Amino acid sequence: MGTTGAVQRAFRLLVPKRSELRRRSDRIEVAARWVLLLLGLFLVPVALAVGSQVTANLGPQVAEQRAERHQVTGVVLAEPGPAAAYGTEVASTEVRAPVRWIAADGTPRVALVRVPDTAEAGDPRTLWVDAADRPTIAPMTPGYPETQGFLTTLVILLGDLLVSLFLLAGLRWVLDRIRLREWEAAWRRFTGPDHESTH
Known part of the structure; x- marks a missing residue:
């Protein structure tokens, strides 16, 4: 009943009843x-x-992102601190720590990456890297x-x-x-x- 009434009101907004009282402004x-x-x-x-x-x-x-980017597992080298302590321009509530992982060519790589504030030295850390084995954000989902x-x-x-x-x-x-x-x-x-x- 309510739906029918709403439809009728909407219809009347577009097709009003004929009336001698209709003004030019109404039209x-x-x-x-x-x-x-x-x-x-x-x-x-x-x-x-x-x-x-x-x-x-x-x-x-x-x-392209899903083809170039892949996950690697590294090791946290030191306890994390505020990102600003490492000279990065991000919010101080974020923490980063140096993480080491092995690149596709077998060489070790070290970079500051975001980690949980509870991370400790020696903890494993999974991160995304690009085709050049540089840390990056996760690729867009399908x-x-x-x-x-x-x-x-x-x-x-x-x-x-x-x-x-x-x-x-x-x-x-x-x-x-x-x-x-x-x-x-x-x-x-x-x-x-x-x-x-x-x-």
Whole structure:
């Protein structure tokens, strides 16, 4: 029942009943709703196309990252301290420690990497490295492109909805001011100057 009523109200916003009392401002408001609705419908395939393009663009990047980056297990060489203590420009709440691991060519590598603040010297530490065996962040997940494409589409559609609601609210405010002035003018014509002078 509630859903049916909401649908009927939405329908009446776009197709109001015929009435002799309808004003020019009412017709303008209905026309604006139709224009914004049609623009929104036109934007749906555009948003889907943009989201698909984002997904397509990120796909090769994900494949490249997952092909080049791999995990290695190193050993923590010293107890961690605040990252700032090692001269890095990151938040002081983060901790880093020197970690040693063996590169693909068999040579040992040492670098400062983020570790838990409970880490101790000798603890194993798994980290991601790139093709040059340099520490890096984890690669994007296989589902990352689809997620970003979906979010892009959603943001575009929600943005269009919010802009449309804002424009309709602004138009309604302006039209209400016009209606109020018209009503006041009609009331003055109805009451006449004699009635106004008595107040």
